[in-house]
Amino acid sequence: MSQAPLLSVENLAFERDDSCLFSGVSFSVDPGDVLQIEGANGSGKTTLLRLLTGSLQPSAGDIRYLGQTLSACRYDYLSDMLYIGHQPAVKLNLSAEENLRWMVATSAQSNDTSITDALTQVGLAGYSDIPCYALSAGQHRRVALARLLISEARLWYLDEPFTSIDKQGVAFLQSCLQQHVADGGAVILSTHQDLALTGLRKYKLKSHAEGIV
Amino acid sequence: MSSPAARIMNSGFAAWLRRDLLLAYRRRGEVASPVVFFVMVSTLIPLGLTPEAAQLSKVAAGMIWIMALLATLLSVDGLFASDYHDGSLEQMLITPQLLPLPILGKVPAHWLTTGLPLTLVSPLLGLMLSLPGAGYLPLICSLALGTGCLSLVGAVGAALTVSLRKGGLLLSLLVMPLYMPVIIFGTATVNSAVDGLNWLPPLAILGALFAASVALCPLAAAGALRVTASN
Numbered sequence: 535m536s537q538a539p540l541l542s543v544e545n546l547a548f549e550r551d552d553s554c555l556f557s558g559v560s561f562s563v564d565p566g567d568v569l570q571i572e573g574a575n576g577s578g579k580t581t582l583l584r585l586l587t588g589s590l591q592p593s594a595g596d597i598r599y600l601g602q603t604l605s606a607c608r609y610d611y612l613s614d615m616l617y618i619g620h621q622p623a624v625k626l627n628l629s630a631e632e633n634l635r636w637m638v639a640t641s642a643q644s645n646d647t648s649i650t651d652a653l654t655q656v657g658l659a660g661y662s663d664i665p666c667y668a669l670s671a672g673q674h675r676r677v678a679l680a681r682l683l684i685s686e687a688r689l690w691y692l693d694e695p696f697t698s699i700d701k702q703g704v705a706f707l708q709s710c711l712q713q714h715v716a717d718g719g720a721v722i723l724s725t726h727q728d729l730a731l732t733g734l735r736k737y738k739l740k741s742h743a744e745g746i747v
Numbered sequence: 748m749s750s751p752a753a754r755i756m757n758s759g760f761a762a763w764l765r766r767d768l769l770l771a772y773r774r775r776g777e778v779a780s781p782v783v784f785f786v787m788v789s790t791l792i793p794l795g796l797t798p799e800a801a802q803l804s805k806v807a808a809g810m811i812w813i814m815a816l817l818a819t820l821l822s823v824d825g826l827f828a829s830d831y832h833d834g835s836l837e838q839m840l841i842t843p844q845l846l847p848l849p850i851l852g853k854v855p856a857h858w859l860t861t862g863l864p865l866t867l868v869s870p871l872l873g874l875m876l877s878l879p880g881a882g883y884l885p886l887i888c889s890l891a892l893g894t895g896c897l898s899l900v901g902a903v904g905a906a907l908t909v910s911l912r913k914g915g916l917l918l919s920l921l922v923m924p925l926y927m928p929v930i931i932f933g934t935a936t937v938n939s940a941v942d943g944l945n946w947l948p949p950l951a952i953l954g955a956l957f958a959a960s961v962a963l964c965p966l967a968a969a970g971a972l973r974v975t976a977s978n
Contacts, residue, residue, distance in 0.1 A: 584837075589840045589976060589977065608843070617837075619834050619837055621832075621834025623833060623834035623838045625766075625770060625833065625835065627770055628770065632766075632769060636762050636763075636765070636766040637838070639761075639762035640759070640762045640844075640849070641842065665773070
């Protein structure tokens with residue numbers, strides 16, 4: 535019996551204001567995969583990731599989780615998914631620790647890693663009770679990325695996760711992704727960086743504006 | 748299997764309530780401004796109309812209610828706006844819990860920081876506007892219930908206008924007609940008591956309006972957020 539892939543996307547298309555952003559997007563992701571979505575600016579990388587999270591509806595095509603359509607398994611799918619978007623969803627008036635606490639409380643599953651441990655690992659050890667408006671953009675991103683260490687979700691969707699992060703941070707995040715896929719997770723990310731990860735595949739998003747290349 | 752259900756309730760509702768209260772505590776000055784507005788404008792009424800107690804007492808209940816409505820409108824605008832701009836609204840939309848639960852957590856946080864303080868300072872304004880003695884208890888009761896309605900209905904308007912840059916005025920236009928029953932029965936509660944009539948029937952209708960808002964507004968706001976967030 536062949537197992538249904540963790541996530542499969544078939545012929546996905548998205549239209550906005552009567553113009554087609556992309557169409558015919560198909561790929562599948564299994565545990566252990568890292569899928570890097572490539573494409574020029576404006577080719578729809580963020581839109582594709584938001585379609586995968588279910589916050590946007592595709593104009594055609596199917597997204598299937600373990601062979602089921604998303605509407606059939608919404609709770610299970612969303613509990614097994616972690617999305618970190620362009621904006622890190624960090625509240626400036628809360629400290630890093632308080633931010634992380636509500637993020638973890640509102641997501642479905644979390645492992646035993648404590649919030650303090652996660653913050654130490656992302657390099658924010660001394661900053662846990664400083665309000666986030668006193669932190670830099672890179673540190674905001676690190677607060678959001680600390681969620682990766684606490685989450686139990688198998689599917690990670692990361693939109694430009696390396697933005698405004700320093701070199702050590704990039705190396706740490708890569709090792710974190712590597713660990714996640716080794717543990718049977720999967721990652722779909724959009725980035726312009728060259729990644730050195732095993733199991734890395736690339737999907738090139740062709741915008742309709744460019745024509746078929 | 749009550750424990751997973753309880754956990755869903757907890758994570759959807761309590762986490763957002765706690766977070767929004769903590770945020771409000773950090774921005775105390777900003778949160779206090781609707782209440783200050785409420786008090787300031789109410790002090791203008793004796794100056795603008797007349798300081799005569801006999802005339803003031805006739806308009807006192809209506810004026811306090813209108814001020815409470817405007818003060819709520821001022822603050823409900825920001826209910827989802829900052830979450831929309833920093834990306835946390837997007838996270839709220841993709842939590843596995845039912846979307847009305849986080850909204851049901853955010854609205855009480857809004858009420859506790861605007862509706863409740865408004866209710867608590869209202870007797871002071873009643874004194875300033877020479878509200879007759881029989882009107883105080885009905886004023887407090889009707890404001891406590893009514894501002895709850897205002898917060899809930901306002902949440903729907905805030906959800907509809909969250910993606911607009913200058914949504915404040917449109918929000919007022921959308922929400923104002925829905926506020927009419929609340930203000931009608933709110934002032935009716937106080938005025939009946941002042942006139943020596945039974946003030947419980949209008950208060951009961953206000954309670955019914957509140958119950959209907961609790962049931963329907965989170966659903967409506969959730970639907971509105973799904974639509975506006977996809978832009």
